[in-house]
Amino acid sequence: MSATAEERLSLRRNFAPGTPGALAIEWLRRNLFGSVFNTLLTLAVVALAALILPPLFRWGIAQASLSGTSRAACTGDGACWTFIRVRLPLFFYGRYPSSEYWRVDLVGVLLVAFCVPALRDNVRHRWLWLLLLLALFPALASLLLWGGAFGLDYVDTTLWGGLMLDVIISFVTVAGSLPLGILLALGRRSQLPIVRVLSVGYIELWRGVPLLTVLFMSAVLVPLFLPQGVSVDRLLRAMAALVLFNAAYMAEVVRGGLQGVDSRQEEAAYSLGLRWWHVQGFIVLPQALRIVVPGIINTVVDLFKDTTLVTIIGLFDLLGAVEQALKDPAWLGFATEGYVFSALVFFVCCYAMSSYGRSMERRLARGQ
Amino acid sequence: MVRRPSPRARAAQWLLLAIVVAVAWYLGSQAAANIARRHATFGFVFLFENTNFDIPFRLIPWSVGDTYGRALLVCVLNTLLVAAMSIVAATLLGLLVGVMRLSANWLVRNIALGFIELVRNTPQLVQIIFWYVAVLQTLPGPRQSITLPAGTLLNVRGIYLPSFAPGGGADVLWPLALAVLLATPFVWRLRWRGLPLGSRSLLVSLLSVLLFAGGIDHIDYPALRGFNIAGGIQVVPELVALWAGLTIYAAAFIAEIVRAAILSVHKGQREAALSLGLKPRQVLSKIILPQALRVMIPPMTSQYLNIIKSSSLGAAVAYPELFQIFAGTVLQQTARELETMFLLMAIFLAINLATSALMNWYNHRVALVER
Numbered sequence: 001m002s003a004t005a006e007e008r009l010s011l012r013r014n015f016a017p018g019t020p021g022a023l024a025i026e027w028l029r030r031n032l033f034g035s036v037f038n039t040l041l042t043l044a045v046v047a048l049a050a051l052i053l054p055p056l057f058r059w060g061i062a063q064a065s066l067s068g069t070s071r072a073a074c075t076g077d078g079a080c081w082t083f084i085r086v087r088l089p090l091f092f093y094g095r096y097p098s099s100e101y102w103r104v105d106l107v108g109v110l111l112v113a114f115c116v117p118a119l120r121d122n123v124r125h126r127w128l129w130l131l132l133l134l135a136l137f138p139a140l141a142s143l144l145l146w147g148g149a150f151g152l153d154y155v156d157t158t159l160w161g162g163l164m165l166d167v168i169i170s171f172v173t174v175a176g177s178l179p180l181g182i183l184l185a186l187g188r189r190s191q192l193p194i195v196r197v198l199s200v201g202y203i204e205l206w207r208g209v210p211l212l213t214v215l216f217m218s219a220v221l222v223p224l225f226l227p228q229g230v231s232v233d234r235l236l237r238a239m240a241a242l243v244l245f246n247a248a249y250m251a252e253v254v255r256g257g258l259q260g261v262d263s264r265q266e267e268a269a270y271s272l273g274l275r276w277w278h279v280q281g282f283i284v285l286p287q288a289l290r291i292v293v294p295g296i297i298n299t300v301v302d303l304f305k306d307t308t309l310v311t312i313i314g315l316f317d318l319l320g321a322v323e324q325a326l327k328d329p330a331w332l333g334f335a336t337e338g339y340v341f342s343a344l345v346f347f348v349c350c351y352a353m354s355s356y357g358r359s360m361e362r363r364l365a366r367g368q
Numbered sequence: 369m370v371r372r373p374s375p376r377a378r379a380a381q382w383l384l385l386a387i388v389v390a391v392a393w394y395l396g397s398q399a400a401a402n403i404a405r406r407h408a409t410f411g412f413v414f415l416f417e418n419t420n421f422d423i424p425f426r427l428i429p430w431s432v433g434d435t436y437g438r439a440l441l442v443c444v445l446n447t448l449l450v451a452a453m454s455i456v457a458a459t460l461l462g463l464l465v466g467v468m469r470l471s472a473n474w475l476v477r478n479i480a481l482g483f484i485e486l487v488r489n490t491p492q493l494v495q496i497i498f499w500y501v502a503v504l505q506t507l508p509g510p511r512q513s514i515t516l517p518a519g520t521l522l523n524v525r526g527i528y529l530p531s532f533a534p535g536g537g538a539d540v541l542w543p544l545a546l547a548v549l550l551a552t553p554f555v556w557r558l559r560w561r562g563l564p565l566g567s568r569s570l571l572v573s574l575l576s577v578l579l580f581a582g583g584i585d586h587i588d589y590p591a592l593r594g595f596n597i598a599g600g601i602q603v604v605p606e607l608v609a610l611w612a613g614l615t616i617y618a619a620a621f622i623a624e625i626v627r628a629a630i631l632s633v634h635k636g637q638r639e640a641a642l643s644l645g646l647k648p649r650q651v652l653s654k655i656i657l658p659q660a661l662r663v664m665i666p667p668m669t670s671q672y673l674n675i676i677k678s679s680s681l682g683a684a685v686a687y688p689e690l691f692q693i694f695a696g697t698v699l700q701q702t703a704r705e706l707e708t709m710f711l712l713m714a715i716f717l718a719i720n721l722a723t724s725a726l727m728n729w730y731n732h733r734v735a736l737v738e739r
Contacts (some may be wrong), residue, residue: 030476210677305491350489
């Protein structure tokens, strides 16, 4: 059947060069059907998607259950998100007493409130905000989380858990390992032989062993090195191990930045009569740290993901909480839901951080 | 040299050394006191003592009652096995995804991007446990095994591959085949006139395959006997999960390295090759990748080291590698925290140093070819 003159006219109008229709066709031709091989690839991908996506959609959304409070609510063939919904407090707060959840929430709000001004661009007094984030915030947060003063009930660290624990551990690790890493990076470039050898030895030793052995060492070996009768909280030991371990990685990132600063900057500063600490602190480091912000964010993302390893030494972070919930006899058999949920939570957090890092990188590349 | 350090700084570094030594001495004396208080001693003699545990997966013979030293060897081999398998697979998968990332096809490009983002932004431990618990543990039992190509079977107890049963001459022919294969790199140095390098190593590999084939009696296919699968080689699900977890995680990082390396090759190279009449695939394999390889090696080395270190995550799925057996079973049975942790760290350090030395040597060699 041939098209009427009117239809042909409208077709020609819709696909004239420069109109949206023509642009769409041009885009399709260039991106999906450019050559025979390309067309075959497109068809193969579409076929694969048709094979995988519908069952995934049925399992995750169409036939999944979300309502109800017990196992009986999961009647469909799909995922049982009810399990996740019911256990959500455990996943986020661990075994923290539920009457005190507001304290954790408040710490979360404070974290965002301190982070936003410190991380946005074009903020006045950025260094002041960073200082507040690294000094005032930890003090407030530990007071709120631990309690035991100002009428707040004491909450032992053994009750801390879930995603909250991942965030706390990550924050402490970053705040501790960044300064230590900067010192180590400066030490590795030092002209004092002993300082240099010690720094190189420290960095290469920690980078050569798996994080798991370091965490395990903090769990089983530290008591051996402490005087009799002295014991340190398990969580604090793990945090200390993570700080020492990640400092080596931070040091290598910062060293990359130090190498990126033109050595003439340093020479000029020395010729003006500045001392070593002043040259490093006022001339070299501000420029070097600016270059390595994306690298530091990558390291932060990595260490945030690595906080899941504390599960293996018996702390209940998000993954540990999920594993604990999976062992509950009332909710057996929802392992897939549990792990998919924890992967999603981590994905959201890490993707947000990496996106910020990439936008930072682009800004730096533009020379701002 | 920018500036000579002042005499005061030179003196101060000795103070730093003194502090480090003092701290180390203090910790050492505390450890000695604590060990003495337990009426224990420090030493590695326990490696000659007999064990009473089983190692469910091993490459060399093992029986309950063998020494701790042999357990160490079994575990080191298990660690090396999973690391080597993951390094090879991650390199291939990473190469594929990295090239996909630069495809002219929008769908292919964005699937690669989605894969990379999804894998890089979720914890490796979650991935390994996911493969183990949510995928491999939900497979059917031995009686409903899934049949894969080439007689391979897949069920909840692992993957069963067909194996080659040794024939009469295998004792001589198989080691010979291995020796010939290992000698392949050295063949590059020989000067056989008229034969290009590629076909020389191809000939040697062919010889190796022929020698291997000569030693085969028959192919042993896995099959259901009673309630279990008999014959073939069983690859336990713990190994498969750890392998998948290590491979996929590293592949996402390697893909980005490959992409950056390919983009770093000047586009004039590609245009020149195309104008000389090379096909797009030849341009990629003969012009772009060899040049990109040089840029890739240093970051790839650190990914390989990451794979080796992350193999300790096998502890989460009970794959009997170094960390799982020594930081778990051995530590509990002997109560020798200091010795086992020392052994673990020393061995991982040694493997890492050896790998990075090997990669540096390779890097050096590739750089020399350039002239």
